Amino acid sequence: MSDASFHDGREAPLNLGALEAGDLEVISSLVQDAVFPISEMSWRSKECRFALLLNRFRWEDQPNAKKRDRPYERVQSLLVIDTVLGVASQGVQRGDKDMVLSLLSVHFEPAEDGAGHVLLTLAGDGSIRLTVEALEVSLRDVTRPYQAPSKQAPHHSE
Structure with a gap:
């Protein structure tokens, strides 16, 4: 009997939760470069x-797509933050209903007694800051994967 490897995993929709900052780092890596219309916030x-409601690049599938020479994929996912007491944003034109935003990262800034702020960093110097009573975040895929319209993996200039 041998230990399981990453390649032994089955392809299935994600359904993850984060109650600690370390867990949130995993979710952050999976939602990096997700895009969403402002109307889906x-x-x-x-x-x-x-x-x-995000159109998430399937980072977890990227090695398989390269290896099997098949298209990169996106999937619609629901990112939910609970225990939110307040929301503030910077660099987000909430009145522009056609605006599409790109999520770069999700980070937790702890305060006293488990409370703190969840910071959603957006491309173009935008951000959304959520004041939370406690860290409680979930990420769930809600559609089947589809071919990424760009047919490429997102990349960032250094």
């Missing part, structure tokens, strides 16, 4: 919930 203050 929702804060339900009475429910203390902020949600984004």
Whole structure:
């Protein structure tokens, strides 16, 4: 009997949660370069919930796509942050309903007693700062993967 390897894993929709900063780093790496129209951003203050419907690049599939010489993929995913007490943004034109945003990272800035801020960093110097009572984030794929329109993996200039 041998240990399982990464390649033994099955291809399935993601359904992940983060209750600690280390867990959030995994989610952040998976949502890097996700794009979403500003209209797919929702804060339900009475429910203390902020949600984004993202078109997420499937970073977890990139090695398989290269190896099998098949197209890169995206998938629609729901990123939900719970226990949200307040939302602030910078560099986001909320009135422009046609604006498409690109998510670069998700980071937790802890405060006292488990509270803190979840910072969503966007391309073009934009950001969304969520004041949270506690860190509670989930990421769930909600559609089947589809071919990335660019047919390429996202890349960043150094």
